[in-house]
Amino acid sequence: MKTLLRITLILVLTATTGLVGNVREAKGNSNTSAETETATTAATPIPVSLPAVATVTLSDRNTRSGQVVDLNSEQLIIKRGNSPATVSIADIVRVEFDGEVWWPTGSEFIVIRGDDTIKEGEPVRLEVGMDGFEWVEKEQGIANISSEAVMDIDGEGREYLEGILDVIDGGKFRYVVREIEFDLENQLLIITATAASRQE
Known part of the structure; x- marks a missing residue:
């Protein structure tokens, strides 16, 4: 037993x-x-396009318009015709974008003009570390936002990041920037953008 x-x-x-x-x-x-x-998720960048016409509102209430051809944590370069002008980020209130958008198609870029050829969703507000904005083609306004640098989306933290990445999955969508503001104290870009797809 x-x-x-x-x-x-x-x-x-x-x-x-x-x-x-x-x-x-x-x-x-x-x-x-x-x-x-x-x-x-961290390795997937968010593709963005900056429309060709930018209006820069300065802290002295003056404005400048043209195409943004460079942007970093210290300065913005805006070009009108063949005349580029450098503006300190500290002097900028906001940058608003409008006009035609360059769209990558494989190894080339095409210009999209008018609302009839591009379909946009609701705007989202992204708070991004300044070192998270990465140029791809400056002259065409093509850039990426590092997913790791996204600090907040619509005031909800990083909760919606995966949803944004799902939207761009497959390369048919990208985000068109409509406005950029600057939080110098926290070294942030505050980017308002809309998810867009090209209608063929």
């Missing part, structure tokens, strides 16, 4: 140990999957 009881206990302990091992393995696989998904 004692021998039978000992054998039964050994079998129970062996089965329990195997179950715990399986649970730990499943949990480990789940963590790995979550880490992979997080890494993929």
Whole structure:
């Protein structure tokens, strides 16, 4: 009887140990999957286009208009005709965009003019670290926003980031920038943009 009881206990302990091992393995696989998904999200940039016509409102209430051909944490360069002008970010209240949009198609770019060739959604407000704005083609206003640099979306933190990345999945959508403001104290770009798709 004692021998039978000992054998039964050994079998129970062996089965329990195997179950715990399986649970730990499943949990480990789940963590790995979550880490992979997080890494993929962080590595996916948000493609944006800056329309060709920009109006820069300055802190002295004057304005300048033209095409933004450079933007960094210290200055903005706006070009009208063949005359570029450099403006300190500290002197800018906001930059508003309108006009034609350059759209990448493979290795080329096409110009989109008018609302009949581009379909836009509701605007979103992105707070982005200044080092997270990365130019792709300055003359065409083509840039990327680093997903890692997105601090806030519509006042809800990073909660909607995956939704934004889902919208652009496949390359048919990109975000058209409508306004940029600057939070110098926190080194942030505050970008208002709309998801857009090209109607062929």
